[in-house]
Amino acid sequence: MRMPYQCMTRCGDILVAARGSSIDSFRFQDGSLLSTWKPPSSQDGQGSKAPETVAEITTKLDSRNSESSVEIALDAASPPAKKRKLSKSEESPGHPERKNGKKKQNNRASALSSGLETLAVIILASTTDGRHVIAVTGEDKSIRVFENVVKDGTQELKQLSQRAMPKRPCALVISSDNSTIISADKFGDVYALPLFPSANYIKSQGQTLEPAKPFVPAANELTIHSQRNRKALENQKKHTNKVSEKTELSFEHRLLLGHVSLLTHLILVTSAKKDYIITADRDEHIRISRGIPQTHIIEGFCLGHTEFVSRLCIPRNRPDILISAGGDDEIFVWDWKSGELISRTNLTKHVEALKKKLGGAEIVDESIELVKVAVSGLYHTRAHVDDHLLDFIIVTCEGIPALFSFHLHLDGDLLQDPQIVELPGNPLAVLTDIPLLSEGSTGDIVVSIDTVHLPGSTTVLRSEPSGTEKCLMIFHHWDVGLVPSDAAYTEPVEDDDSVLRSGEGIGWLSNLLYNLENLRKRDGDGQDA
Amino acid sequence: MVGPANKRQKRDEYKNAKGDKPATELPKKKFYRQRAHANPFSDHQLTYPASPAHMDWSSYYPAFVLDTSTEQIVPENLARVGTGGAVKKLKQDVEVADIGCGFGGLTVALAPLMPNTLILGLEIRTQVTEYVQERIRALRAQHPGQYENAACLRANTMKFLPNFFKKHQLSKVFLCFPDPHFKARKHKARIVSTTLNSEYAYVVRPGGIIYTITDVEDVHNWMVQHFNAHPSFERVGEEEQEADECVKTMRVETEEGKKVERNKGQKFVALFGRLEDPAWE
Ligand SMILES: C[S@@+](CC[C@H](N)C(=O)[O-])C[C@H]1O[C@@H](n2cnc3c(N)ncnc32)[C@H](O)[C@@H]1O
Numbered sequence: 001m002r003m004p005y006q007c008m009t010r011c012g013d014i015l016v017a018a019r020g021s022s023i024d025s026f027r028f029q030d031g032s033l034l035s036t037w038k039p040p041s042s043q044d045g046q047g048s049k050a051p052e053t054v055a056e057i058t059t060k061l062d063s064r065n066s067e068s069s070v071e072i073a074l075d076a077a078s079p080p081a082k083k084r085k086l087s088k089s090e091e092s093p094g095h096p097e098r099k100n101g102k103k104k105q106n107n108r109a110s111a112l113s114s115g116l117e118t119l120a121v122i123i124l125a126s127t128t129d130g131r132h133v134i135a136v137t138g139e140d141k142s143i144r145v146f147e148n149v150v151k152d153g154t155q156e157l158k159q160l161s162q163r164a165m166p167k168r169p170c171a172l173v174i175s176s177d178n179s180t181i182i183s184a185d186k187f188g189d190v191y192a193l194p195l196f197p198s199a200n201y202i203k204s205q206g207q208t209l210e211p212a213k214p215f216v217p218a219a220n221e222l223t224i225h226s227q228r229n230r231k232a233l234e235n236q237k238k239h240t241n242k243v244s245e246k247t248e249l250s251f252e253h254r255l256l257l258g259h260v261s262l263l264t265h266l267i268l269v270t271s272a273k274k275d276y277i278i279t280a281d282r283d284e285h286i287r288i289s290r291g292i293p294q295t296h297i298i299e300g301f302c303l304g305h306t307e308f309v310s311r312l313c314i315p316r317n318r319p320d321i322l323i324s325a326g327g328d329d330e331i332f333v334w335d336w337k338s339g340e341l342i343s344r345t346n347l348t349k350h351v352e353a354l355k356k357k358l359g360g361a362e363i364v365d366e367s368i369e370l371v372k373v374a375v376s377g378l379y380h381t382r383a384h385v386d387d388h389l390l391d392f393i394i395v396t397c398e399g400i401p402a403l404f405s406f407h408l409h410l411d412g413d414l415l416q417d418p419q420i421v422e423l424p425g426n427p428l429a430v431l432t433d434i435p436l437l438s439e440g441s442t443g444d445i446v447v448s449i450d451t452v453h454l455p456g457s458t459t460v461l462r463s464e465p466s467g468t469e470k471c472l473m474i475f476h477h478w479d480v481g482l483v484p485s486d487a488a489y490t491e492p493v494e495d496d497d498s499v500l501r502s503g504e505g506i507g508w509l510s511n512l513l514y515n516l517e518n519l520r521k522r523d524g525d526g527q528d529a
Numbered sequence: 530m531v532g533p534a535n536k537r538q539k540r541d542e543y544k545n546a547k548g549d550k551p552a553t554e555l556p557k558k559k560f561y562r563q564r565a566h567a568n569p570f571s572d573h574q575l576t577y578p579a580s581p582a583h584m585d586w587s588s589y590y591p592a593f594v595l596d597t598s599t600e601q602i603v604p605e606n607l608a609r610v611g612t613g614g615a616v617k618k619l620k621q622d623v624e625v626a627d628i629g630c631g632f633g634g635l636t637v638a639l640a641p642l643m644p645n646t647l648i649l650g651l652e653i654r655t656q657v658t659e660y661v662q663e664r665i666r667a668l669r670a671q672h673p674g675q676y677e678n679a680a681c682l683r684a685n686t687m688k689f690l691p692n693f694f695k696k697h698q699l700s701k702v703f704l705c706f707p708d709p710h711f712k713a714r715k716h717k718a719r720i721v722s723t724t725l726n727s728e729y730a731y732v733v734r735p736g737g738i739i740y741t742i743t744d745v746e747d748v749h750n751w752m753v754q755h756f757n758a759h760p761s762f763e764r765v766g767e768e769e770q771e772a773d774e775c776v777k778t779m780r781v782e783t784e785e786g787k788k789v790e791r792n793k794g795q796k797f798v799a800l801f802g803r804l805e806d807p808a809w810e
Contacts, residue, residue: 258724
């Protein structure tokens with residue numbers, strides 16, 4: 001069985017894609033595999049083979065604007081998401097599983113106890129100059145910066161730094177000047193870090209927004225007057241208050257802004273020469289803040305979603321339009337500066353129609369239940385159609401084996417009827433704006449396919465896999481729409497698929513690939529105590 | 530669970546019997562008590578409007594409804610796509626918020642002080658919110674024409690302030706005797722933090738004021754540090770502070786303030802003015 005790619009980014013001429021804890025680099029031009037990075041293994045204590053010499057960076061790298069693409073994955077094994085119910089390992093693959101099975105299991109814990117290597121790459125991004133790749137590994141909450149070392153036709157990712165964040169990052173972008181990493185975490189905070197950690201960082205200079213907070217006893221009996229406060233004080237005395245020291249980061253960072261929620265996505269945009277940060281959260285909010293250095297000023301909100309917002313997208317040629325989606329049935333298009341809603345487009349009905357069409361054989365779970373959609377990707381792409389350069393928004397939903405490609409009109413309305421491209425498996429990530437692969441092709445994209453689970457299911461495994469399925473598919477955009485290409489990547493032969501041989505491993509993978517539905521609020525959650 | 534079964538039963542009996550009592554009778558606090566702390570991070574089954582334009586205030590401030598005949602007012606900013614729900618408009622917006630209003634002492638005390646201003650208490654605990662609502666209902670019945678400008682609703686203000694209030698809508702925000710959350714691990718649960726202060730700055734207009742009071746010196750220092758660290762706020766000088774009538778009210782009319790008074794404890798007050806936003810950098 002092959003480990004699928006959960007996230008991808010374009011780094012100049014190179015496609016960088018992560019499967020589990022490994023990062024593969026491919027040359028766009030011919031699809032050849034250039035290198036594979038693996039995290040230092042805990043057993044042998046040494047990392048991926050260090051390059052003998054620090055290769056100089058070739059300037060031949062394509063420096064066309066490669067928008068740093070961001071894939072996010074949330075910590076499904078932690079609150080507020082309920083633990084994902086996973087299929088029992090003895091359950092024979094291919095058999096329907098009740099969606100709301102009563103089994104409870106902490107996949108991460110059990111995966112760890114079974115000795116599983118669980119350091120998964122959950123986010124990839126790259127600088128527009130193609131020189132650096134940034135990866136977030138989930139379990140250790142670390143932001144890792146790599147140099148994309150290209151020399152004499154060989155390429156390698158060389159890890160330059162590793163910084164462990166206080167909370168698990170959920171989304172990450174690089175500033176347009178490639179100097180700063182901006183990371184949003186599952187506790188709602190957004191931090192800025194320099195791409196390269198400065199060697200002479202002095203701790204206390206850390207945060208701008210945060211005042212220095214020396215620990216002083218919070219209260220004494222004289223200042224406490226109510227029963228509740230007295231109890232709280234007693235509590236405090238029992239616990240040694242070392243936390244503030246522990247959370248102090250040993251590298252330069254600035255707290256830019258924060259939501260009291262779980263952040264799902266963040267994008268940067270410049271409009272009329274002004275920089276903005278746009279953040280989305282689990283509590284239906286889209287917040288518009290000023291860019292660095294005035295991120296403490298909230299300019300507005302785009303409010304109207306009634307379920308979690310999981311993805312934001314601003315077409316690069318139309319920076320005044322924001323597209324958002326998540327757990328709602330509809331995709332929203334905003335004039336984000338005024339907060340005004342421009343249009344809403346129903347997505348669920350297309351998903352429903354597709355599910356019906358694919359029928360019971362393939363769509364095993366949820367088919368009878370009310371269809372709930374969790375948008376996992378919103379991507380903008382441009383393509384020539386009948387000699388007109390048009391804008392498209394490609395939408396993917398968790399566990400739905402298709403791409404929905406909506407034409408974005410000039411007035412900001414999405415065309416109601418998308419092109420629906422059926423896929424041989426659930427899409428995990430899409431990369432648009434890739435270098436064109438052949439003469440005359442336009443709007444080429446790469447789609448990562450889940451080859452482990454059945455198409456249409458986030459829990460049920462495929463029966464014995466042939467091992468020949470491709471994890472990465474390329475599409476051209478012709479006049480008729482997206483069409484699969486013959487081009488392919490030389491995907492590495494799986495060297496260690498032990499992860500996929502255990503129930504824990506499968507549960508871990510399922511959590512890694514599908515965690516958005518967990519963001520939905522349930523009736524009875526967080527009961528008032 | 531709200532409490533032992535017999536306690537709950539008594540409460541239900543009390544509330545069911547309320548219909549038989551005169552409307553002017555003030556509610557009894559003991560039937561509305563609730564565990565002291567509600568977790569601001571959990572979901573709570575809260576109800577809140579998708580946006581301020583979706584909020585129907587008419588049942589909270591019936592005396593301020595613009596014109597009862599115009600029921601079908603669709604919020605302008607959503608008119609193009611429709612919201613599915615129409616709301617009755619008020620003559621004016623809420624301008625004063627008492628955040629974490631508890632049993633509502635301050636909310637109702639402010640009402641006669643500024644009879645032409647709409648005052649809203651926001652409280653996360655259901656029982657406590659209900660108590661304040663009953664209290665206001667009784668006060669309105671006792672004093673016809675008064676207390677129409679005060680109301681209380683249940684909300685987790687740490688998450689949903691921008692759902693209720695538009696940008697710069699408020700002129701005054703009160704943060705009175707906030708839960709102290711002593712443990713450092715719990716500091717993220719404090720109602721004042723630099724990141725949350727950005728939301729207060731968003732809902733409060735330049736020139737508006739944030740009022741804080743606490744009996745816990747550390748919490749006072751915390752609030753001062755965090756508002757001072759935020760570029761949108763500047764502490765109000767002592768003279769101006771003591772001249773402000775709301776400060777007097779806040780000291781004596783909040784339930785917590787009264788408790789502290791009885792125990793002869795200290796009260797720490799700090800006010801912060803909302804500055805104009807600077808030019809873009
Ligand atoms: C110590 S009491 C003070 C009550 C009142 N202000 C007074 O001075 O008497 C703090 C109140 O804040 C409420 N509270 C805490 N977190 C809240 C939140 N996120 N949203 C709304 N209310 C909150 C608590 O339920 C509690 O009633």
